[in-house]
Amino acid sequence: MATATRFLRRLPRSLKLPPTLLRSNVTRVLSSFAHKTNEPFESRIRHDSSIIIRSFSSQGPAPIDYSSILQEDEFHRLANVTINNLLEKIENEVLTLKLGSLGTYVMNKQTPNRQIWMSSPVSGPSRFDWDRDANAWIYRRTEAKLHELLEEELENLCGEPIQLS
Amino acid sequence: MMIRQAAKKALGITSRQSTPCSVGIFRSYHENVIDHYDNPRNVGSFDKNDPTVGTGLVGAPACGDVMKLQIKVDEKTGQIIDARFKTFGCGSAIASSSVATEWVKGKAMEEVLTIKNTEIAKHLSLPPVKLHCSMLAEDAIKAAVKDYKEKRVKTNGA
Numbered sequence: 001m002a003t004a005t006r007f008l009r010r011l012p013r014s015l016k017l018p019p020t021l022l023r024s025n026v027t028r029v030l031s032s033f034a035h036k037t038n039e040p041f042e043s044r045i046r047h048d049s050s051i052i053i054r055s056f057s058s059q060g061p062a063p064i065d066y067s068s069i070l071q072e073d074e075f076h077r078l079a080n081v082t083i084n085n086l087l088e089k090i091e092n093e094v095l096t097l098k099l100g101s102l103g104t105y106v107m108n109k110q111t112p113n114r115q116i117w118m119s120s121p122v123s124g125p126s127r128f129d130w131d132r133d134a135n136a137w138i139y140r141r142t143e144a145k146l147h148e149l150l151e152e153e154l155e156n157l158c159g160e161p162i163q164l165s
Numbered sequence: 166m167m168i169r170q171a172a173k174k175a176l177g178i179t180s181r182q183s184t185p186c187s188v189g190i191f192r193s194y195h196e197n198v199i200d201h202y203d204n205p206r207n208v209g210s211f212d213k214n215d216p217t218v219g220t221g222l223v224g225a226p227a228c229g230d231v232m233k234l235q236i237k238v239d240e241k242t243g244q245i246i247d248a249r250f251k252t253f254g255c256g257s258a259i260a261s262s263s264v265a266t267e268w269v270k271g272k273a274m275e276e277v278l279t280i281k282n283t284e285i286a287k288h289l290s291l292p293p294v295k296l297h298c299s300m301l302a303e304d305a306i307k308a309a310v311k312d313y314k315e316k317r318v319k320t321n322g323a
Binding site: 117 | 225227228283286294296300
């Protein structure tokens with residue numbers, strides 16, 4: 001909660017959000033995401049905040065104050081998390097990532113096995129189990145972690161480093 | 166047509182819609198997959214108590230895929246002389262296990278352990294969402310070989 005309000009305070013000052021409006025929106029958006037269990041808390045907060053940004057900007061064109069705008073790398077991190085989460089919702093818990101000629105990733109939940117299944121154009125199929133000690137999703141055959149494997153493969157495929165956790 | 170459908174049901178071959186099978190992508194099966202579905206090779210069972218038979222059973226009904234792959238091994242040479250499969254699952258799973266039975270015939274046990282799911286997937290042009298089927302087929306081969314070896318150890322040890 002504190003993280004969210006701290007983040008919102010750093011929004012472009014030109015948006016001029018009244019403090020009471022900020023607080024009430026944060027509670028409303030946070031409670032709607034209370035059901036998510038697998039994500040770390042930080043990414044959940046960032047997701048909520050970026051939704052708030054979009055809903056306020058629809059009130060009309062606001063002059064952009066470039067001196068206090070989001071730093072680009074932070075923007076990329078937030079946007080990536082948001083887009084991934086949105087994709088997951090839209091496609092009924094199956095995430096499809098099409099990279100054109102580079103291939104397609106498909107990720108889905110396999111509830112009977114309590115696993116996340118991934119199909120990668122680089123490493124083929126893999127199945128991740130939640131490891132409580134490591135606090136990560138791990139593919140037992142290779143001891144690879146889901147987030148690290150994705151980051152490594154995407155960096156090699158797209159030529160740019162990416163942070164997914 | 167009716168007989169074929171009844172036969173498919175009897176053999177436990179049905180097409181199911183369950184994740185990751187139903188992703189809503191409009192793509193048809195590759196002709197190799199359709200071929201294996203229409204003209205299944207090596208469907209059937211061996212007697213699992215036969216000492217020359219190794220049985221690999223992989224997958225789970227709840228996941229939408231179960232494969233039983235059996236190999237008959239020549240005890241003297243260690244070569245696989247025959248294979249049978251029965252699969253419950255999507256067309257890609259059926260085709261993957263069918264290809265697996267074709268590829269293990271006439272090969273040594275150590276050699277079939279090197280069959281990779283990527284080769285099966287490439288042969289059938291499986292889309293990304295069906296790569297798991299080919300991996301299950303690879304697991305079925307390994308499970309069948311493992312079962313045969315364990316049975317031999319038991320009979321030799323006893």
